[in-house]
Amino acid sequence: REAQLFVEKFEGALGKGKGKKFYAYKVMMTKKWMKFQRDFENFKTACIPWEMKIKEIESHFGSSVASYFIFLRWMYGINMILFGLTFGLVMVPEALMGKPYGSLPRKTVPRAEEASAMNFATLWDFSGFAQYSVLFYGYYNNQRTIGWLKFRMPLSYFLVGVGTIGYSFMIVIRTMARNANEEGGGDDTSFNFSWKMFTSWDYLIGNPETADNKFASITTSFKEAIVEEQESRKEENIHLTRFLRVLANFLALCTLAGSGYLIFFVVRRSQKFALEGLENYGWWERNEVNMVMSLLGMFCPTLFDVISSLENYHPRIALRWQLGRIFALFLGNLYTFIIALMDEINLKASYLLTFIIFNMHLEEEKIVKYNMTIWEASLYNGTIPENSTAPPIQVDPADVPRGPCWETMVGQEFVRLTVSDTMTTYITILIGDFLRAVFVRFFNYCWCWDLEYGFPSYSEFDISGNVLGLIFNQGMIWMGSFYAPCLPAINVFRLHTSMYLQCWAVMCCNVPQERVFKASRSNNFYMAMLLFILFLSTLPAVYTIVSIPPSFDCGPFSGKTRMFEVISETLEHDFPSWFGKVFGYASNPGLILPFILLMVLSIYYLNATSKSYKEANLELKKKLQSVRDSEL
16 A cells, blocks of 8 residues: 555656656756755855865864964954945045045145155155045044035044944954854764764765865864864873973063063153154154064064963963963053053143243133134135134145144054054065975975974964954054044955965965864954953043043044034034933933943843853753763
């Protein structure tokens, strides 16, 4: 009866009955649909940027090195969004609808700087025409609306600056949550070698190059599993290990303290040079702070790597210690740099105040500002304030006196530091990796010892230094993009070229690490450090927005006592009065503080619930494992 039912059901496939053609058509369409789905999945994989390059690197160098390039690709996507926001909502509207170059003093190179404004050295230092362009904060006008669209430039500038920070927080936390869900919990190492031996090969591979990559990937995964097994069974002299680890931490602290003192010393020298006039000094004195920070970022990670060899940690734990030490180094350098900028701003302010005290009274300073207001009104509006009887003054914008624009100065410093860090990275790759590999490759035959296995040998890929370099650079982008809208564009170009250059360097100039380890749990560690540097990077920007008054004659917030006043101005002019009252009640600290407390309690409750669920899953997994072992 079962055979008869089978024949009746599939008689079309057996060549009998009326459904033969329909069944053959159905089978053919099913196969074509499955082939289309497989080809579409391959197409989606091919559309992921640099996916095949990263897979090739992972097959030869392991998941630990591949995790850096995956992190680099993720950072590239984030910076593309930031670039789209700043370029589309700030730079393009100002360039198309704002007043053109030469119409305002803030949009015009001063007469004293016109002769050298287009020199390569001036443009490379982001001065001259680069300084008075949409690249920096000071170029933007403080008009509420610009162009025929009535585009609100000051409001857009403020909201884009706040929105980029908010979007960055959201995407980093979301990525950390997704990684935590993917990792799960427990230990899945039961019969690990048997699974790798009998199920690793992909029998659909038909390309010899793909087969070679898959072979290298399986070999690397075996090395990773062997290292994990060896580390779990290793016995060590606990007293000697503790002594060496204490010694290593002491040496690392000494290195950090020496780095901090060196930066402090260089900053003091730079302030001295600024007082005496930088035009009296050479290129090194003008760029001493940036170069010292770049050199410390180049050589200190190597020193930390030598120190970490004393500790004898598991490779994954050693990587985290290395990342923590380099993170402390970069963070100290970054905040020392910020303090230096603030000191320089205060120094210039005090110098200007001293000049005013010795040469004019404060009342005369008010008169100068008032005269500048009359000039601008007569030149650009064609009118004079009602309490003035002076005739209209026609003055070229290049000749109008202007005050210092500290926001543009801060933005220039961040752009210079980003460019110098990029150049240092590229030079390190070309000299430290490429030329070293060429020397070892061609001089090994005629040297006194084996260069490949002795000194200098081929270099290994420095995971910790490169990851921290990415995080440190991204912190500078978050911190400086409010003062220099061009920073996300510069970082996109840097990440794009770094992906190709470092992929080429790691495949041509580097060798796999001696102790290959699995880095499946490193992604969230990278994200945690990125979240921490994001939080620390927002503090100076928030402080300047809330506490420091903007420059009085440059930037979209000139004329206001605080930058955030653009919100209240928009609510007053563009929204009904009841909406302003509702917003005022909603921003009342008496309502915000209980809301924040409720959020903290909710996060604590959800975190405790998540931990209890994870523990319950682990217990259930252990019970299933014990039942399976008892059945065997």
